[in-house]
Amino acid sequence: MILTFVGTAGSGKTTLTRAFGKYLEENDYRVSYVNLDTGVKKLPYRPDLDVRVEVTAWEIMEEGYGPNGAIVESYDRLLPRVSEYVSSIMELDGENNYVLLDTPGQMETFLFHDFGVRLMEGLPEPLTVYLFSPDILRKPADFCFARFFGLMIELRLGTTTVPAMSKVDTVENLEEYRRYLDDVEYLTARLRLEPSTQGLLAYRMCSTLPELAPPTRVLYISTQTGEGFDDLETLAYEHRCTCGDLT
Template sequence: MVFGQVVIGPPGSGKTTYCNGMSQFLRLIGRKVAVINLDPANDSLPYDCAINIEELIKLGDVMAEHSLGPNGGLVYCMDYLEKNVDWMESKLKPLIQDHYLLFDFPGQVELFFLHSNAKRFIEKLVKKLNLRLTAVHLVDSHLCSDPGKYISALLLSLSTMIHLELPHINVLSKIDLIESYGKIAFNLDFYTDVQDLSYLQYHLDQDPRSAKYRKLTKELCEVVEDYGLVNFTTLDIQDKESVGSLVKLIDKSNGFIFAGVEPSAVGFSKIAMGPVDWDYYRVAAVQEKYIKDDDDVDNDS
């Protein structure tokens, strides 16, 4: 079996930074990692990629040849990639014996809840190469400070989960910057556990743009709650405990911890990590670490 992650999320959510940091962390704990760049618009990669989609097709060439914009060009590239899945299979075969795979996908969200070419590409790879993949869906944590944007993120996460049909983990990325655009209205666990969304209504009504859509917003929140699928974990990609906690969740979701592999590949190296207290990185600890309440601000001043 071959294990890995499908890294997705809106533009700016930190996918490329995530792949860079995650690959470094996984190597630190003893895994061989191959990062596959599938974003033809990403021409500045901070990591060494084992496979680059630009070897197959380039977004600039597609836009020029077919008179397409960036969004249309990305859809074309994903469609072309799906039709040439044998090319990707041949590139992956030398790696799948002993590598953990990170697929860095484009940030165009329509590819993962509206169009089916990316989904079919993943399904074909899974079937051909016996892959065990987890979708890691990154959402910028600062969206929690805007109730309207947070609800949009919930809908996007739910739609993507249903569409992709993979083991799925939603991640509030850049948790260290969660209040960079304003304070959050509730404790962090309200946003990670997706608790009673009716509490957001008061804050939505304070914005005249949101108040006009009160009934629609209420119905959308009920859809999210009725499915009961969406929750979030948190991530600070520069914090080893945060990354390690996420790796533990991913390994459970795709079955890596249950596979018959060498213990050194599964366990976290005590030399590299030190003794890891997984309870440390619960939501309460994250809130205490990254969010200042009003009393803390007053005391500091």
């Protein structure tokens, strides 16, 4: 079972890879860890496969690149080896119950670069977890944005994608967040009251969500308290059994 954690820098991918991996190991699963981030300095887990063995963003910066250029260039250099990475991950998948893929710090490096897209195309039925932090949710339209971003990842990578709010231990009014994220009809009704052009677009987009995708569960995760780990495990299990239908 291959689980891919995708999300912006700071959404908690690496911390979750470590914490959820530990949780699985404590439940007697064999777990392997894959680091796909050429720009990470220190990892809190020991990767079984690590792209930094091949190339790091640092060594490219030493050639004179800026940080953004270096990150893109590092994946340009990894691209010719993408099928080797696919094979190695499939091998790890054969030997373990779970393979956890920790993706590049900046999400777009994975979504907009052929390395990420081809890697995911090559893997058999991975489940993608789209991790977003509650910080990005300030107004109703933002909830629509987060829900749609999960669909965008699914559209781009071609893998079943589950939206997961991270750091739930840091929010006081979790019930309000859940209401907006779980209940698309409620969110749509709320967006209808927004007078701005942005609100109107959000309303229209949200209204189409039910026809676009089956009602996807949203996960609520805290690496501090372990909240949501059992839900993620259940979802991963169901994904393996049903191959993608996570309604």
